[in-house]
Amino acid sequence: MERRNFLQKALGSVLAIIQASRLLGNSEACTTGHDDEGPYFKAGAPFRKNIAVDYSGKDAETLTLQGRVFGACDQLELEKAEIDLWHAHPSGDYDMDGFICRGRQNSDGDGRYQFQTLMPARYPGRPLHLHMKVTMPGYKTLTTQVYFANDTQRKRDYLFRRNKGADRSIGTKKTRNLHKTA
Numbered sequence: 001m002e003r004r005n006f007l008q009k010a011l012g013s014v015l016a017i018i019q020a021s022r023l024l025g026n027s028e029a030c031t032t033g034h035d036d037e038g039p040y041f042k043a044g045a046p047f048r049k050n051i052a053v054d055y056s057g058k059d060a061e062t063l064t065l066q067g068r069v070f071g072a073c074d075q076l077e078l079e080k081a082e083i084d085l086w087h088a089h090p091s092g093d094y095d096m097d098g099f100i101c102r103g104r105q106n107s108d109g110d111g112r113y114q115f116q117t118l119m120p121a122r123y124p125g126r127p128l129h130l131h132m133k134v135t136m137p138g139y140k141t142l143t144t145q146v147y148f149a150n151d152t153q154r155k156r157d158y159l160f161r162r163n164k165g166a167d168r169s170i171g172t173k174k175t176r177n178l179h180k181t182a
């Protein structure tokens with residue numbers, strides 16, 4: 001079977017709004033660019049929608065990441081694609097002992113997925129970002145990083161700049177929702 005590329009669109013917003021205009025267009029414009037996996041990927045993350053439910057650190061802003069997965073060639077939505085999301089938690093560290101701010105889920109019949117999590121903190125040398133790996137039998141795996149369009153630190157980042165033409169930044173609409181810890 002010919003291996004095909006993913007067309008993967010993600011939007012992060014605490015209000016979880018999909019902007020339909022960002023989901024349409026030709027494949028050249030919408031194909032999500034690849035990015036480094038980085039040193040903190042950890043296989044075997046649990047399947048769940050809220051990947052920060054076990055976070056007990058300082059209060060943090062909540063984040064909803066919502067997107068769709070399409071085949072890059074035919075642009076048809078892909079059901080049951082596996083989306084593996086991981087990122088630094090609000091204290092700036094990756095959880096290498098457990099699975100805080102790590103989780104997987106499968107896209108639904110419209111190719112959609114939605115994660116509940118917390119805004120990551122910047123760690124030295126990197127802008128705000130999330131890591132994502134999308135897999136599906138018969139398709140080439142997409143490993144990418146999701147950036148935030150309003151983050152001015154992106155332009156100083158080597159990983160972002162070397163492939164800045166690739167569409168992998170998302171818009172956000174912030175509220176004052178806070179994850180409160182006991």
Ligand SMILES: [Fe+2]
Pocket residue numbers: 038040088126129131
């Ligand atoms: Fe990272």
